[in-house]
Structure formats: C-alpha cells, structure tokens
Amino acid sequence: MNEHEHPKIVQDEINLKEVLSPLWTRRWKIIIFTLLMSLVVAFYVSLLKHSYKATAILQIGSNKPKNTLSINDAFNESSASYEQIQTQYELLRSRKFAERVVSKLNLTEHEEFNSGKYNDKLQFLADRGKPSSPPTIGQVVEDFQDRLKISPIVETELVKITFTAYDPRLAQKVANQVGQTYLQYQDEIHSASKESTSQWLVDQLEELGKKLESSEQALQAYRESEGIVDVKGLDGLIESELTELTSSLLKASKKEGDLKVTYQYIQKHKGNYTQLTDLQEINSKPSYIQLRRSEEEIERKLTELSQRYGPKHPKRMSVEAELASLRRNLKEQVNDLVIAIEKEYFSSAEKVKADTERLNITKQNYLKMSRLKNKFSQLQREVETNKELYSNYLIRLKETDAMGNYKSNFYVRFIDKAIIPKGPIAPNKTMAVILAFILSLGFISMVVILRELLMDTLNSRRKLESFNEAPILAVLPKFRPKTHDGDKKYYTDNRFVEAIRTLRTSLLFNHEKKPPKVIAVTSSVPNEGKSTVALELARSFSEMEKVLLIEADMRHPTIYKNMDLPAHRPGLSNLLAKTHQINECIVRDKNVKLDILTSGITPANPLAFLSMKRFNMLIKVFGNFYDRIIIETPPVNAVSDAVIISRLVDSVLYIVHGGKTKREQITTGLRLLRQVNAPVDGVVINHSENIDTDKYQNKYYTNKANIIKLPMRKQG
Structure with a gap:
C-alpha cells in the first residue's frame, strides 16, 4: 500500500462529511418540510375517487379443420406478418372503434364522464372538478381511450381488454362491450367482402392498363412536340x-x-x-x-x-x-x-x-x-x-387463378368475461405518501447541500483552506445561550468555551515577542457575534489575570443586554465627555470577576469621541491597572470607528459569521484595516455549523460531577 494513499482517503472522508453536515444542522427544517409535503400529498390523495379495473379476455382463432390457427394466420394461409398483428391491436384502440362503444352504451349521458375525479369530502372541490357543460362526444371518446388498455398475451391467441372507471359496474360493462363490438365488426367485414380476390385483381389490371397506355401516349406526345431524338x-x-x-x-x-x-x-x-x-x-x-x-x-x-x-x-x-x-x-x-x-x-x-x-x-x-x-x-x-405494376398484378392474377377461391375466416370469442371488481386499484395512498416522502426528502436535501456549496462564505474546511487574506485563529461553534440565576445569560456550551480558550492560547503564544495587551474585536458587518466573542474572551482571560472589557460600539451597544444592565447607565462616552468618574462608569461581573466599561450614553458623533486624545490616554491609564484590555468596536465596513481604534491597540481580531458573511465583505474590511497598518492577528470564524470542531470536548466535559470548582481569583 502506498504511504500517501491513507491521507488521501481521510481527506475525502472529511470533505464528504462537510458536504453532508448541513443536512444534520438543518435536520428539523428538512423533517418539517418532508412531513408537510407528505401530509399535503396524503390529503390530496384522500380527495380522489377510487378507481376500479375490469378485464375481459378474448381469443382470436381460425375455423379451419386443421389445428388451431393463431392470430399470425388470421389473414394468410401460412402466417400473418407482424404489421397485420399490430393492425388488430390498433383496431381495438382506434378512435372509430371507441366511438362505436360510446354510442352503444350511451356514455355521454353517464355520470362517470360528467363528474370530476374528486370525491364529496370537500364539496366545493368536487363541484369545481365537474365540467361546466355536458361533455361532447369527442371529449368522452378521448377520456374513454385513456382508460381503455389492450394488452396481447405473448405467444398466445389471447388478448386482454382492460377498462378503468370510478364505477365498478361500468368497468365490467365496458370491458365486455368492447369484445362484443369487435365481434360484430368482424362479422360486418366478412359480410361486406363479397367480391373475390381475382375480380379485384382484374379491376386493378384494367385500371393499370389505362394508366400505362396514357403514360406512354404522354411520353410520345412530349417527344414529338419538343423534337427530342437523343x-x-x-x-x-x-x-x-x-x-x-x-x-x-x-x-x-x-x-x-x-x-x-x-x-x-x-x-x-x-x-x-x-x-x-x-x-x-x-x-x-x-x-x-x-x-x-x-x-x-x-x-x-x-x-x-x-x-x-x-x-x-x-x-x-x-x-x-x-x-x-x-x-x-x-x-x-x-x-x-x-x-x-x-x-x-x-x-x-x-x-x-x-x-x-x-x-x-x-x-x-x-x-x-x-x-x-x-x-x-x-x-x-x-x-x-x-x-x-402491371406486370406484378398480372403475375398475382395468374397465381390466384391457380390457387382457386380459397377463403380464410377468423373469429373472436370470449375466454373470460369481465366480472365486477372486488376492490379499488387506485389511488394507492401508502405508495403515494412514501414516494412523496422520499422525493421531498431528496429535493430539500439537495437544495440544502447546493445552497451550502454555492454560498460564498467560510462555512467549510475546503473554503478555509483557500482563504489566504489572513490567518484563521479559531473556529467557534454555533450554540444557544442558557439562562439561569435571575435570567442572566451565561454561555455554558462546552465546545464554545473550549474554542474561546483555544483563541486565548493562540493570542498568548502566537506572538514572537510578548502577547498583546490591548486587543480590539471587530467584524465586517453587524450581527456577526463580535460582542459575544469579546465578552467571552474577556471572561476567559479573567480566569487568570485582571481584565477590562471596553464597549467602544456607541452606535449599537449590546453588552449591557448580556449583563442585564440599565440601557442608559454611564460608560465610555461619559468618561470621554468628563461627566462621570471612572468608578461610576466601570461595572464588575461578579460571576467571573471581570471589569466592564459599557458604551454609555450614545453621543451624536461617536467617531469624534473616539478620535479624542483623551481616549488614547484612557487606554494608557487603564493599561497601568489591568493585565489585559479588550475593546469591542463597530463593524469595519459600516463605520470608520474600528479603523481609528485599530491604530491604538496591539492586536485586532476580525470576527466572521461562518454562514452569512461573504468573502468579498471580509476582504474589503481587512483591506481597510491594512491601509492604516492595523495589527490584524487573524480571523475568528463564529457561528460555525458545518466545520467540525473537537467533538471530544462535549464528551469530556459531560459528567458535571467530575468538575471541581476552584475559588475565583481575587481582584485588586
């Protein structure tokens, strides 16, 4: 076995897993859509009338004294051609033959052809399915031909005549009448065929002789009129x-x-x-x-x-x-x-x-x-x-005279007449629902997979490998926050917490010199989860050092909601405006011993506040009291606040929504930051659904009894 073969197989498995992972992520939507379509089909099938099928079997044979003659011998002493056999089948299926049966049974007046395919469970639907005027003979014949099926039994003289109707008695009656009408039609053919084959050939020869003489005269006249010699x-x-x-x-x-x-x-x-x-x-x-x-x-x-x-x-x-x-x-x-x-x-x-x-x-x-x-x-x-033609017909006439006036009579008789069907054949509700379930499941699954493949986002390992604009620092899984203790939100998802710790480790050890002290967290557009990432990263750092979280997004602040704080409490804008003191603006998260400086009252021009020298001085002053400062900033592509702040920090984390943010938006935001030489450390993929993270973490931390809670670090 080649040493490179195993890695290739592993890579293929990973790619297949990433392609199919959206199905598991959106499993409830797929299940609901599939069940809904199955219920719609089941409801529709329940509105259809029951269909019954009756079958009659005919035999086509010869009355010659020798052995039984098959349909192949119906028109010839030796054997009938394939075309002659098909002629009999098509005769039974023909429109002219159908008109005879319809007229014989007066089907234009029958309720079968004057009502729709829906039953009376929903009266308005049943009335809508009925024709507005009595059907014409042509419409009834067309419907009749659709329900009639002629099926010859292979290698036998037998032919099945099958008719499907909503009324079982009508199905039986029509199947038998088709056989009777065909028998009458054959009798008419034999009674009308009074002239012998020889007489017919004589008539044809006389007519061909006249045509031959006329064509020769026309050729000679044309030659003489035009003077044609050679x-x-x-x-x-x-x-x-x-x-x-x-x-x-x-x-x-x-x-x-x-x-x-x-x-x-x-x-x-x-x-x-x-x-x-x-x-x-x-x-x-x-x-x-x-x-x-x-x-x-x-x-x-x-x-x-x-x-x-x-x-x-x-x-x-x-x-x-x-x-x-x-x-x-x-x-x-x-x-x-x-x-x-x-x-x-x-x-x-x-x-x-x-x-x-x-x-x-x-x-x-x-x-x-x-x-x-x-x-x-x-x-x-x-x-x-x-x-x-004249020569051929003359030869046939001589052959016919030599054979005499031989006649080959063939007949039709019933082997089995149709009986009243015992049960309906359609609709097959179980099969219809199963097919609807399978088709709808396949359709919605294909839509989900194609949508994920065509989205120009960083929602798979394959797309991450082709992303070269910035390093990928961490992949954060999507989760739902859990609430307890007075309805305060705590993000206790084990995979998310471990992913944040991985991000913290990358920031501490990936730098060549010393780790960044002031970290800015930004994104391309709103609603990418930068506030959540900034808060959880600050909580993760606070487990081992003194941390300050600054909410610099004064336009759309969200941290106060996560911390269950008043919307208009004093914060960063109040410090910059010198209306409050530092101790009045900073709030402490008692659960994890984290200091938080919210955005404060929203000013008319937040960019002007952030551009003050006082903001830079505040960061330097806070740097004397805190081991780590994390600043949450507005989106880069929306406003210029993040570009101003990025010049005052040691590191910039670029948050990207794994399922929504377009690569073009990411590239544009990174280009704006690089234009001002911002220290962009890399990209953090948030809300990832399709990219596998280390699944052992959930299993490793499932047993809560094995976790020993250490006392929190005291802050000075």
Missing part, C-alpha cells in the same frame, strides 16, 4: 459548348483588363510624347527601337559636327534636318502605335461583349435542355413504373 447527345453538345465559351470569355476578359490599364494611361497622357514612350507596348516594338537607334546615331554625328563647324555650315544643317525628319517619323510611329493599342482595346471589349452574349444564350439553352430532360425523365419513369 436527349443525352444533345445535352453533351450543350455542355461542351458552355465549357468552351466560358474558357474563351475568361481569356478575353483577361486581355481586356490588361489593355484597359494601357488605354487609361494613354488617355491620361495623350499628346505627351515623353510619357507615351514609357509604355512597354510602345518602346518594345522593333520599329520604334530601330528609329531610336537611328536617332541616337544622328545625335552623336551632330555632336561631332557641332564641335567642328558652326551653325550655318551645310553639313551641320543637313544633319540637323535629317534629325528633325527622324524625330517626326518617331512621333508618327508612336501615334500609330497608340492608335493600334486603342483599336486592339476596343476590339477586345467587343469580343468580351460578344462572348458574354453567346454564353448567356448557351446558358438559357442549357437550362431549357435541363427542363426538357427532367420532364422527359419524369414521363419515362412513369411509363416504367406502370409497366412494372
């Missing part, structure tokens, strides 16, 4: 012509496009001899190249004569005349080439136009030929189909 050959010629014209048009279009650029350039620079000679179509012509070479030779000759003779010398004048004549010839050559290019461009454009027109005509001919071909193929297929 459809495939003509179609091939048109396709070949279409291909050639398309290729020719593409080449002509390409040539036109190339010449169009040259033509546009010529039109733009027409008359500009220098620009026109830049065209490759001109300067690449052999005649132009020859004239240019002659021009260059004469220019060199003129240059040599210019160096020897003056402007009036006959030889120089003769060369200049020859050069001028050559240049005129060169310009005329360029103009001739330009005109030739323009003509070639116009010729290409005309060719493209002509090819396009020919291609369009060829396309029209191709489409026309396609229509002719499709119509011709359609008429030809019709002729071939009629020939094949």
